[in-house]
Amino acid sequence: MPHRRIKATLTVVLVVLSLVGQLLPVRAASTLTISPSRTQEASSSGVTLILTVRGLVGGRSYTDYWAVSDPSGNNYAITTTTVAPPSGNYTVIEVYPRDFGVGAGLTYVGQYSVAIFQTSPGTSLVGAGQFGIGITDKLFYQRTQLISIKAAGYNANDMVAVSITKGGIAAPGFPIHVTADGSGNIFASWITTASTLTGNYTVSLS
Structure with a gap:
């Protein structure tokens, strides 16, 4: 049986809205770039x-402690050590969750919070910011666009009900039942039409 219940809200609108990555300045000598600023589960x-980090002493060793906190309150951390080059500037790239154990x-x-x-x-x-995780590929859509739904954390072969509703009324063709793949991921989609009502829709998995 599925062991997770998740819900998200999306909006179908008549204009094109784009989501861009964020560059988060933390102090004069350092910057943290987080990309993308929002993505899907199962990415x-x-x-x-x-x-x-800039303005350091060339040849000196610097240790950085990276911590990521997820929405459930779990924390994952790694430590990196870098010897600053003669310029006194260095860049370190890590990928979450790949590099966080x-x-x-x-x-x-x-x-998800990053410090x-x-x-x-x-x-x-030296760095702080956030990134968002959702079950849809975007928050805003135009009519006729494909809405991609992805979710992770299920058991292999779990049967999961995917519902899309607006004001408590199900979208055409929903709910549907989807079987989780061998990695516990769920994939579904909805193609909106020219007659799809605009407004807020709720996507839920159970």
Whole structure:
């Protein structure tokens, strides 16, 4: 039996809206870039975290502590050590969840928080930001666009009901039942039409 119940809200609109990655300045000497700023559960590429620190002492070793907190409150952390080049600037790239060890994943809908502390030779916050995980590929859609639905964290071969509703009324063709693949992922889609009503729709899996 499925062991997760998740829900998300999407909007069908008549204009094109795009979501862009965010560049988060944390102080004059460092920046953290998070890309993409939102993606789906079951994303195979994960989320790339790029930390750039400037104005350091060339030849000195610096240690950074990277921590990611998921919407359920679980924390995953790694430590990196970099010897600054003569320029005194360095960039470190890590990918969540790939580089964050056993248990790290993109299996919860919501906001994930990122904090990076330089712990040696001194202690300071050098990067902070957030990224979002959803079960749809976007938050806003035009009529006739394909809505992709992906979810992770199920058992292989779980049978999952996928529902799309607007004001409690099911979208045409829903609910549907989908079997999780061998990795516990669910994939579904909905093609909106020219007559699809605009407004907020709720996507839920149970």
